Amino acid sequence: MYYGGIEAGGTKFVCAISDENGKIIDRVQIPTTIPEETMGQVFDFFQQFELKAIGIGTFGPIEINKKSPSYGNITETPKTPWKNYPFVKAIEERFQVPVGFNTDVNAAALGEAALGAAKGLDSCLYITVGTGIGAGAVVNGQLLQGLSHPEMGHVIVRRHADDTYEGKCPYHKDCLEGLAAGPAIEARWGENGLALAERTEVWEMQAYYIAQALVQYIVILSPKKIILGGGVMKQKQLFPLIHNYVKTLLNDYVPYPELSEKIDEYIVSPGLGDNAGITGSLLLGKLALEEKAANGLTARG
Amino acid sequence: MYYGGIEAGGTKFVCAISDENGKIIDRVQIPTTIPEETMGQVFDFFQQFELKAIGIGTFGPIEINKKSPSYGNITETPKTPWKNYPFVKAIEERFQVPVGFNTDVNAAALGEAALGAAKGLDSCLYITVGTGIGAGAVVNGQLLQGLSHPEMGHVIVRRHADDTYEGKCPYHKDCLEGLAAGPAIEARWGENGLALAERTEVWEMQAYYIAQALVQYIVILSPKKIILGGGVMKQKQLFPLIHNYVKTLLNDYVPYPELSEKIDEYIVSPGLGDNAGITGSLLLGKLALEEKAANGLTARG
Numbered sequence: 001m002y003y004g005g006i007e008a009g010g011t012k013f014v015c016a017i018s019d020e021n022g023k024i025i026d027r028v029q030i031p032t033t034i035p036e037e038t039m040g041q042v043f044d045f046f047q048q049f050e051l052k053a054i055g056i057g058t059f060g061p062i063e064i065n066k067k068s069p070s071y072g073n074i075t076e077t078p079k080t081p082w083k084n085y086p087f088v089k090a091i092e093e094r095f096q097v098p099v100g101f102n103t104d105v106n107a108a109a110l111g112e113a114a115l116g117a118a119k120g121l122d123s124c125l126y127i128t129v130g131t132g133i134g135a136g137a138v139v140n141g142q143l144l145q146g147l148s149h150p151e152m153g154h155v156i157v158r159r160h161a162d163d164t165y166e167g168k169c170p171y172h173k174d175c176l177e178g179l180a181a182g183p184a185i186e187a188r189w190g191e192n193g194l195a196l197a198e199r200t201e202v203w204e205m206q207a208y209y210i211a212q213a214l215v216q217y218i219v220i221l222s223p224k225k226i227i228l229g230g231g232v233m234k235q236k237q238l239f240p241l242i243h244n245y246v247k248t249l250l251n252d253y254v255p256y257p258e259l260s261e262k263i264d265e266y267i268v269s270p271g272l273g274d275n276a277g278i279t280g281s282l283l284l285g286k287l288a289l290e291e292k293a294a295n296g297l298t299a300r301g
Numbered sequence: 302m303y304y305g306g307i308e309a310g311g312t313k314f315v316c317a318i319s320d321e322n323g324k325i326i327d328r329v330q331i332p333t334t335i336p337e338e339t340m341g342q343v344f345d346f347f348q349q350f351e352l353k354a355i356g357i358g359t360f361g362p363i364e365i366n367k368k369s370p371s372y373g374n375i376t377e378t379p380k381t382p383w384k385n386y387p388f389v390k391a392i393e394e395r396f397q398v399p400v401g402f403n404t405d406v407n408a409a410a411l412g413e414a415a416l417g418a419a420k421g422l423d424s425c426l427y428i429t430v431g432t433g434i435g436a437g438a439v440v441n442g443q444l445l446q447g448l449s450h451p452e453m454g455h456v457i458v459r460r461h462a463d464d465t466y467e468g469k470c471p472y473h474k475d476c477l478e479g480l481a482a483g484p485a486i487e488a489r490w491g492e493n494g495l496a497l498a499e500r501t502e503v504w505e506m507q508a509y510y511i512a513q514a515l516v517q518y519i520v521i522l523s524p525k526k527i528i529l530g531g532g533v534m535k536q537k538q539l540f541p542l543i544h545n546y547v548k549t550l551l552n553d554y555v556p557y558p559e560l561s562e563k564i565d566e567y568i569v570s571p572g573l574g575d576n577a578g579i580t581g582s583l584l585l586g587k588l589a590l591e592e593k594a595a596n597g598l599t600a601r602g
Contacts (some may be wrong), residue, residue: 256449
């Protein structure tokens with residue numbers, strides 16, 4: 001008996017099977033097209049295995065409030081064919097197992113807290129900087145969730161003095177995502193990030209924006225570890241620049257070594273590399289099974 | 302048998318006694334001077350009662366990490382006589398009961414979630430805007446805590462176009478607290494808030510800053526209710542201005558009625574009025590007792 005996991009992204013789905021300890025046994029990659037097509041391949045993959053539970057970490061926004069009639073759906077999304085897609089219902093009906101459901105970034109935070117850079121900690125923040133910017137968090141050992149899931153990519157930042165680019169966010173123009181996600185970098189500088197690797201002014205500005213966002217996350221959430229993933233963060237020269245800006249902005253206000261001399265151990269790359277999301281998705285399945293067992297006990301008790 | 306609570310503020314301590322349900326039976330106010338003097342009066346008050354537990358909600362910064370050797374202490378503070386004061390140890394040694402310990406704003410958030418404006422919700426944010434700006438939060442039914450307690454008053458905001466005041470925060474100059482706490486209002490406009498009640502430009506600017514901070518809190522924490530307390534928020538004309546700015550800034554990005562047409566039920570005054578902090582402090586005592594009982598069971602099990 002295995003766990004199944006789905007990391008649902010805008011360009012591809014990663015599906016995987018793990019054992020009890022989260023070790024990945026088999027995996028497949030499926031292009032994200034329309035639900036009928038993509039989900040058909042997802043079903044084909046999983047039906048090869050006997051599964052105890054399936055976890056989904058997906059692009060959003062999604063409805064994660066279990067009391068809502070649209071729980072388990074993708075809600076608003078520019079990826080039109082997926083709008084209002086009942087993700088949890090589709091998987092439950094097909095496989096008749098408990099289904100865990102959360103954002104891709106919350107899943108990645110869970111994966112990193114369980115088996116990655118934040119292993120052993122009851123608190124961490126995972127941020128992806130790529131086509132968009134999103135973040136998930138573990139707080140007191142649980143996934144962060146309230147009215148909705150966080151939308152941390154849309155924090156307000158101060159503009160860099162040399163930045164005349166208006167910003168790309170369709171809702172807020174120059175929020176963090178509007179100024180610092182991959183498409184904004186390309187629109188501002190006229191080339192994509194890979195071609196700009198040697199231009200120091202690009203990464204100075206990028207670090208300035210990301211560091212401001214991290215300061216907001218730190219004073220609001222006080223995570224025990226911050227993990228920066230996503231395509232843009234493959235530019236490793238960003239890390240020391242971000243470390244310096246965060247230290248300067250905080251100015252020793254919170255006197256913890258993690259926020260000063262040990263900051264390079266505090267703001268880090270994913271311990272699981274590109275597997276943070278799928279690992280967390282598999283864990284979401286395991287949590288769904290445990291929750292069902294606990295509810296069963298309560299009902300019997 | 303009763304619960305004791307201490308709301309420790311920079312100018313006064315409120316001490317109270319409650320029954321099992323959080324109903325306040327007796328209370329006293331003690332000026333904050335030096336620990337020997339203030340705590341002497343605190344001891345005198347509590348020794349009149351038979352107590353099961355005592356909760357402390359205090360000004361900070363404080364050490365709330367139970368694994369730290371300085372757990373239970375006030376740490377850095379401009380109130381020099383209280384620097385490194387071992388608050389929990391002093392109360393434990395004197396009364397030999399379980400002691401709960403957290404920030405005044407986390408206590409207020411707990412009080413409002415249990416018995417106030419966020420009653421019945423497992424998530425809320427409490428912000429005080431007064432001599433300083435601080436906030437506490439309940440997330441998934443638990444007090445928000447990570448590396449340290451939050452320091453949300455120090456979020457970064459964009460400057461208002463008409464604001465030439467440099468900011469008063471000794472660490473960050475023009476963070477939220479530096480631009481929008483009571484002393485900043487007085488320094489910018491030359492009079493204290495009460496005397497400025499009729500000047501609309503004062504409250505427009507104030508709402509602009511507070512609304513930006515709320516947007517940061519919303520996209521990062523997604524609280525189910527936001528409660529604004531403290532002296533500055535007695536200027537009730539601020540509420541509609543803040544509601545409008547928050548709506549404008551979010552621009553329907555998170556499509557919840559709480560963040561658009563129902564925003565006046567979402568961002569509200571404390572349900573417990575000035576009693577949020579002391580009510581939460583009493584509950585911290587109750588939680589400390591329950592935690593001790595649970596640990597005892599585990600140890601026996």
